Amino acid sequence: MDWISPRALKRLGMLNMNRRNVDYIARYNERSSYPLVDNKLKTKLVVAEYGVKTPKLLQVVRQQHEISHFREMAEGLAGFAIKPAKGSGGKGITVITGRDGDEYIKASGSRVDSPFLERHLTNILAGLYSLAGTPDVAIVESLVESAPSLARYSHQGVPDIRIIVFQGYPVMAMLRLATTASDGKANLHQGAVGVGLDIGTGRSLNAVQFNRPITLHPDTGLALENINIEAWDEMLEMAARCYEATGLGYMGVDLVVDANEGPLLLELNARPGLAIQMANGRGLLPRLRAIESLKRPHFTPSERANHAMEVFASI
Amino acid sequence: MTARSRLPFYVAVCLLIAAGISLAVWRHIELGIPWLTGEQRPVWMVEARIDFDASNSPVLASLNIPQQPPGFQILTEQAASPGYGFSIINSAGSRRAEWSKREASGPQTLYFKAQFVPNPTAQPDIPTREPTTRRVFWEEPEATAVQEILDQAKARSSTPESMTRELIRLMQPDTRTQNTTLLIAEENYLDLLIDMLNHAGIAARIADGLRLEDARRRQQLMPYLQIYNGRQWLTFNPKTAEQGVPENLLLWRQGSASLLDVVGGENSEVSFSMLRQTVPALQLATMQSASNGLGFLSFYELPIEEQSMFRMLLLLPLGALMVAFMRIVIGIRTSGTFMPVLIAVAFVQTTLIPGLIAFLSVVAIGLSMRGYLSSLNLLLVSRISALIILVIFITAGLSIIGYQMGFNTGMTVTFFPMVIIAWTIERMSILWEEEGAREVVVQGTGSLFVAICAYLLMSAPLAGHLTFNFPELHLVILGLILLMGQYTGYKLSELKRFTPMKVYD
DSSP: OOOOOHHHHHHHTOOOHHHIIIIIIHHHSOGGGHHHHHOHHHHHHHHHTTTOOOSOEEEEEOSGGGHHHHHHHHHTOSOEEEEETTBOTTTTOEEEEEEETTEEEETTSOEEOHHHHHHHHHHHHHTSSBGGGOOOOEEEEEOOOBOHHHHTTSSSSOOEEEEEEETTEEEEEEEEEOOTTTTTOOOGGGTOEEEEEOTTTOBEEEEEETTEEESBOTTTOOBOSSOBOTTHHHHHHHHHHHHHHHOOSEEEEEEEEETTTEEEEEEEESSOOSTHHHHHTSOSHHHHHHHHTOSSOOOSHHHHHHHHHHHHTTO | OOSTTHHHHHHHHHHHHHHHHHHHHHHHHHHOOOSSTTOEEEEEEEEEEEEEEEEEEEEEEEEEEOSSOTTEEEEEEEEEOTTOEEEEEEETTEEEEEEEEEEEEEEEEEEEEEEEEEOTTOOOOOOSSOOOOOOOOOOTTHHHHHHHHHHHHHHTOSSHHHHHHHHHHHTSGGGOOHHHHHHOOGGGHHHHHHHHHHHTTOOEEEEEEEEOOTTEEEEOOEEEEEEEOSSSEEEEOTTTOOBSOOTTEEEEEESOSOSEEEESEEEEEEEEEEEEEEEEHHHHHHHHHTTSGGGGGSSTTSOHHHHHHHHHHTTHHHHHHHHHIIIIIIOOOOSSSSHHHHHHHHHHHHOHHHHHHHHHHHHHHHHHHHHHHHHTTOOHHHHHHHHHHHHHHHHHHHHHHHHHTTOSGGGGGGGSOHHHHHHHHHHHHHHHHHHOHHHHHHHHHHHHHHHHHHHHHHHSHHHHHHHHHOTTHHHHHHHHHHHHTTOOSOOHHHHHHTGGGGGGO
16 A cells, blocks of 8 residues: 655645635635526526537426427537536536438437437436436527547546636646546546646646546557647636626636537536646645735736746646 | 645544543443453342231331442342232431331341442442431530540540540550549440440531441341531441441441331341342443433433344444445455345344245346346336345245254244345346346455454444444444445455556556
């Protein structure tokens, strides 16, 4: 067994589960704001007011009888994604990438017909995928076409960027790449690759899979050293803007880069995980404390993003 | 919570813990509830035996029995006397055991048994009314002799106590003067002493004491002298003038006219035998709690059924403490927060190995059946409901098969809470689909490990003893759990999880 001493962790400033829950989530996140982030539809609507772009909302299916409109709407579309508003961890998300006659082609390549999709919508409404099984609504979004510069690193799935935003300041970021082990999902504990990103430049720092450092993507074989995220300052500002929209002091912001639309917000998370520290090879605590000890906070998202880029490039 | 507001919190937790411990210590001292199980305390069992010959007529036998004997506490009292009606009568400052029978003839034997606990602090109540002295008339020449002796004793003393001591000393054979020789005949010594003290204005009476020695039979009471000094009755040895009640002396009769009255019988006599016994200290405390003002703070007076329920309930906080510790400090992942506690409670009833076998087989069969349910795409509520019914079927099946095959283990399945098992199966199954079999094994063994730890803690005899007899100790547990809720340090599991960070250090 290999262990790291608590003193070494403290030197590294690693944020741990208990401290995250007590000192950050419980202290900075208002319980009343949780529904905003736990419901993707509410998130979309509220961040839109603050100028944060999300994938285009095509349709909201709230009730059973509205499902019949779905077929009409889907008629002219090549690709779209069906999501349960209250789903978590990517459960119940169906991504359609194309058409073949009457059939739809899923991201995995398998074909389904429209009764299958309608049954899927019914299940979402009944709460099959929602937390605690409460009734839910289904949202249909336009398909995100990942920017090719990033898409080539990922095995299936769209690579996304997780940014931890603390009191409106982006403090740490990583790129998440799906693998065969993670079954096309971007969850680190399921085997996705996490690539730490330098807040100052958007360049990759180092990468981990299953908590172990790697240098090459296990499926695509591409080197993970020299990834450079385009429009980085724009993304940081977007993430910082989400603080005004939700009021959550400590959250995870998940962004994707669309080939046509640029950066889009996928979802927000009020309880972001700790693995981002391992992807960065740095602890969160020094950065969080730096923000907490700020005498005069910056008032606009762009000021905060700039401050973060200056300060956290070195910490 | 901000750093500022934590101080009152820690103060409150410290108060909780201090209150729990001090209450427990106080009850240990006041009620004598032992800290450990199996502690023994000495108890004197004294048996009074009354023999008389009945004369074919209604019989009423009345024996004076102890009332607040100094240095002892009465634990139990009982009478054994077939065919006799029995009751204990409190009247005019004395307690009497009364036996009655319509018709009796021939030799009769009645028994009265009582258990006494040595208790150095036990003192009789202060009399509410001052005892009165009676004047005694002596004829000459005794009157002069009495007066002279009393004057002599009075001259050498200052208080009723010292007066009594001096008088006893003057009456001893080696110091006797003419005056005393005139007065004393061997059999009337104590009566004379009491008459003289009364004459001198000091209330005095005879008290009968029993010298306690292990396994003695046919003992008789020994007379002692008691005087009233204006506040309380004091006991003197009439021969040595030694003041106070010796440690092994039980005052059977104080301030009562007679020891034994028998109506309808003759040749009556009473004799005593005694035995030194030991009883569990806990039993002693339980029996005494009713008479103690603190008794209401314990569960001893509840009906037995409720008591045994509380015995179980009061173990739960220990399980909760174990789960909190395992999850917050160690970082073991369990499926369902308090599922391990409920499983541990079931283990307490089934014992570990049979319980483990039963639990694992129900969950395994349930998981395989749940596989089919998940292919039906049912909604959550009906899926769980169906699962509960399946779990009941499995339980019934295991019990019946186990019983037919001659294993009692099968029967123990019924102790497991069905709804909890159904939820466990549901969670495990979802976990299997979403995270894979590995996570199921991790969380399953984590849950079982915590459950077994909680079981080992809860089934320790000392744990059951302390939680039930010192319920206030739960304040300490509460305090510890609150403290753990503020623990922001690393979990043990995180030291493993973050190991790859070593390279950056």
